[in-house]
Amino acid sequence: MKRIISIVLASAMTATCVACLSGCGGSASADAGEVNVYNWGEYISNGEDDTLDVIEEFERRTNIKVNYTTYETNEELYNMLKNSNVSYDVVIPSEYMISRLIDEDMLLELDFDNIPNYDNLMERFKKLSCDPEGKYTVCYSWGITGMVYDKTKVKTKPDSWDALWNKDLSGQILMFNNSRDAMAIAMQLEGINPANCTKADVDKAAKKLKEQKPLLKKYVMDQVFTEMENSQSAIAPYYAGDIITMMDNNEDLDYAMPKDGANLFYDAMCIPKCSKNKENAEKFINFMQDPEIAAANFEYLNYATPNQVAYDDYIDEDAKNNKFIYPSDEYLDKCYVFTNVSDEVYSYMQEQFVKIQAD
């Protein structure tokens, strides 16, 4: 009896270990005519409220079946690519995660002959800072961080991040519950460029955030929507596209762009090494940069499109003139992109941020 138990256990353990180790490698062969897309949750136009169902449209035009799944964080995506057996053809990570995937040789080079719509992209978003030679990525969407404030509680329009340190608003200020974004704001106020910060810079930022903590109502991420839309708090930093959504739901809200500059972030489409349908993946990427599709997708997302033709010909004037969604080149030059922060500094940043909250 004992022997049977140990055999069963041993084989169960081996099976788990093999599954853990093989990562992107193994698994059954893929059927022809499909593409496995792994994207952020709620990050594609899906047919709700008279928008275009982008995936259905792609399937109609190409007869390729789309298997669409979603993730919530870049780290979740990374874990799936690194440690699971599932095969994905298109993934849409953020800039800093792309740097990491390229460093660890987890992406395939794209064949741009299959992606003619690449020419539609704005020059700024063609050779991304995380992929300077432009071999692996096609930008999906981009945006900046900024502030949202309640006009009934904040009388003068804030023009700098230091509004988040304003003692008059004590107890009504919200802050990013995410080390990267919170630290970056503090660094910009200290005159440090967060894009290539060191541990010493993190210490300075941490000190600044400690000063802010007594004035805060909460550290938030998604909760910022209910907090601001229900007029519970006065001011919060967040991502531009989401701030526009909040403003649609509460007319007392307005946005503010700090003169210190902000974080320019973008997500880009890439093909991971475990892809089994590379050509279909390239067709999908090409399709997403079709001006009409890119414009339809923008309408749903509220995040800016990098597609110049879509911007020129398809997007309505109101959106184009919104300086928060499409900031001027001058403003964008003041913004920084997170790409070069080393693992060591990032992990120190995270540790310091937890310590600020724990103190």
Place this chain on the structure above:
Amino acid sequence: MKSRKPSIPYIIWMVVFTMIPIIMIGFTAFTDKNGNFSLQAFTNAFYYTNIFVKSLWIALISTAICLVLAYPLAYLLTRMKESTQNTLIMLLMVPMWMNFLLRIYAWVTLLQDNSPIDMMLSLLGIHSTYIGNTGAVILGMVYEYLPFMVLPIYTVMSKIDNGLIEAAQDLGSSNFTVFRKVVAPLSVPGIISGVTMVFVPSASTFLVAQYLGGPDDIMIGDVIEKIFWTDQNTGSAISLILMIFIFVFLIIMNLFGDEEAIA
């Protein structure tokens, strides 16, 4: 000798999903990023002692409040008609059919400024903020875990042989003496499993404090979650320490009652 065959699937399950992960956590806690033996993770973990103490304290208060609320409720329940008992137990269970996060989210809308509760109390002339403090966190926990206290106590109490109570009454005990000498001692196993079922999950809970608390309200569960993003070694060390605390707590509880009460 009894056959062990039926237990094989459970043993496999335990080994694969409980034993191996615990061993992995233990291994990670005692190594550094490169996999070499190191105690650095435990040194780092000591930084969060105050959060440990605070979390255990919040868990202890929540458990005490749950016990104070649940014990009389369970006692009253056992004295009712059986059909009423079933209905009330049902009502107690209904909230548990809903997702735990949704219920916490509901409390956010109930407690925030200009919420129904705030407006009612304002009418009575009471103006205050009800959310974003430790009190709100404890309220959330008590709400969350109260049924786990009521049910075991109720089950144990309803199993008490009526003959014992009648015998005590026949011998001239007052109602209070019957309760003190018969019902209370016999319900101890229920209390012990109730306390265990509330204290253990509330000590390790996360997200409740993030939703109902303020910037100072962070519990050890939240710290573990955040630390794990970048530093799995320290995260594992903190988890291991928490596990040891809970284990010690279970042993202490064990001393109070018979072993079978603790599941």
